[in-house]
Amino acid sequence: MSLITPVILSGGSGTRLWPLSRTGKPKQLLSLTSDETMLQLTAERAPSSEGYAPPVVVANAAHAAMIEEQLGAIGIDDALLILEPAGRNTAPAIAAAALALDRDAIMLVMPSDHVIRDVPAFRAAIAAAKPLVEQGWLITFGITPDGPETGYGYIQRGDELVPGVARVHHFVEKPDRATAEQYLAEGNYSWNGGIFLFGAGAYLDALGKHAPAILAAVERAMQSAEREGDRLYPNPHDFAASPSQAIDYAVMEKADRVAVVPVEMGWSDVGSWDALHAISDMDDAGNAQHGEVFAIDTQRCLIRSEGPVVAAVGVSDLIVIATPDAVLIMPRGESQEVKRAIAALQKDGHITLDRAV
Template sequence: MTLPDGENLLQKTLRRAMNISGVTQALTVTNRNHYFQSRDAYADLGLPVSDWLLEPIGRNTAAAIACAALHCTATYGEDAILLVLPADHLIEDQDAFELAVNKAVLLAKKDRLVTFGISPIRPETGFGYIRMGDSLGEEGYSITQFVEKPNAEVAQSYIASGQYVWNSGMFCFQAKTVLAEFERHTPELFSQAQKCYTESVSEEKPITLSDRLFSELPDISFDYAVMEHTEKAAVVQGNFDWNDIGSWQAIANLGLADAFGNRSDAESLIIDSNNCYLRSEDRFIAAVGVDNLLVIDTADALLVAHRDRAQDVKQIAVQLKQKNHPLYRLHRTVHRPWGSYTVLEEGERFKIKRLVVKSGASLSSQLHYHRNEHWIVVSGTARISNGDVNRLLLTNQSTYIEAGTVHRLENPGLTDLVMIEVQSGEYLGEDDIVRFEDIYGRQ
């Protein structure tokens, strides 16, 4: 999701990391379905990242960190220092952040597993807390307790005591230290991660972790697996502004409010309303006589929620997954290695898409059994193979592809190719595709 300044959180995280003095490489661990979109986001910054670990499914932070530490040991040596940054944080003060990182590096070199604690500015019930222990010098503190999300009264007492900080979920440690603690406290996870990484390594880049072996790793957080058990835990107190963008409430708090507490990232009109947040990609939103609402309009769906229930949006995702609803798996705009497509309209026996094919990119050589396709070039140049016919199409030209015909679309130009695809047929599902050749290795 793009923020008002035009960058998304992933891009901001990479830029923040690469701007730290001494950082030489970034390793990105993500789901394999997000690889091309993430790679393109990095390229837009002019900061290409060549080191990747791609997960077949989500297995929480313990599995991700264990495999990352194994990879960094194999690639950079066991003394490599790892700075682990989730990609959904917003940090504005780079200098203060780098100061905290430098303190963490000093502790990491002393065989510590370091986390970053954020000085609390309000009794927040949506974050975990860390109780700081003895001073470890100017760098940080030992940790006496990790605390789950408290209620408001308990959170207020934590702030009053001055002994607690928010648990940010960022870490710093040497590769050899964290692997030793994995082996000590979660030997089964450590052994399975070793096996998974070893059998996944190949000369092909990026490295995609084994479906079978990675799926057998436990779904557990790094805090639960290691940090709450190790005697080497330490915390650096971060005195920088920090936002964990884990809810729409967090997004709402980023913008400037009007005199009535309303914020809007949409073309909108707000009348007799208070403390509302409106966001829309395209449509106009009007709010009249309502209070404390989140109204989020996207191409996929419309969300209306009370601001106090922002964290409960996850229940929607859970229920969509349980019902195997298409919204859980597919969005109106879908990113592919060659570009993206957006579904503009669909109905019985037809679907209309807008295709954007990047310069030099190519769709696979493929056929569909159940649908016909009509392609119209909006802008750019298309090289099309349609059965035995090969031709170039320019703006406003078109071609028709009959079901069962092997075809391919390429962009030989220097700019994006934009096309309209009209599908018709008895079945228009995305799984009606047989690939014969694909430069991206898809099956």
């Protein structure tokens, strides 16, 4: 085993960041935290200049042209795009990537829409994990918690295998607050960030043992896949026949040789407008602004405009997101409630759910 292949999962729809993120252009294809998009930032964490192989991107076929354009803009023109005919969650998506590689390839599986501010710390964690991967271990990266977060799953660490890497004792579901506080007090729990490192063969073997229906369906889909240049289209009928399961449930919680690398690397899944506000640069009044915004006597707001001028006067603790065709206004701290707006729009079949801004 030598070069590590980045496998970037880009199949999500990202409706929690509506109205900016849409089915037609989800959050990984947006510039949310810098001038570069989240997909571009993800790809740049594992560049060829650092000894990584060309990336594999597993994505929605509708986004292929945008992905190629964005990767080309940062000098990546040799990525393989595996274009899913239907979303079947992460276990089948990763299986498709593994089947497209040699069995002895090392896969660095990364969601395309996460923030990692300390990339050197991330690369150091990868280096610590690689020797165990070469011995057949499946590695997950555990995020060092900075509070009793109830929105993430947790990983309980067991015995240390080598410095900086521990056997996974237990995966646990999203806890209530009291349980999350207990995890923090005990000190041997990490957030489950959904980033993995393992050999393609080791993953396929574990999948065949613990979720054989997924492996069988994806194998059939890949055997009859159609290729157009750097685009690979799995057979739609066979791929859709796969059970829809996350890698955690299908493999990681059941396999024997699973380890975790706890790492503090400035991570966020940017899963809500509140999360974006928390990691954004703010003015002295706690406001995070983007676009043509005038904040007057305004405190602790996230105000973002993708077109119209937004003037906020004498308000506090608001989220205001303006696009050319939609405006979202809601209290800070309650941004998960955007799902209520999404539900109302879905009921009406509203075009702003799909149309890219």
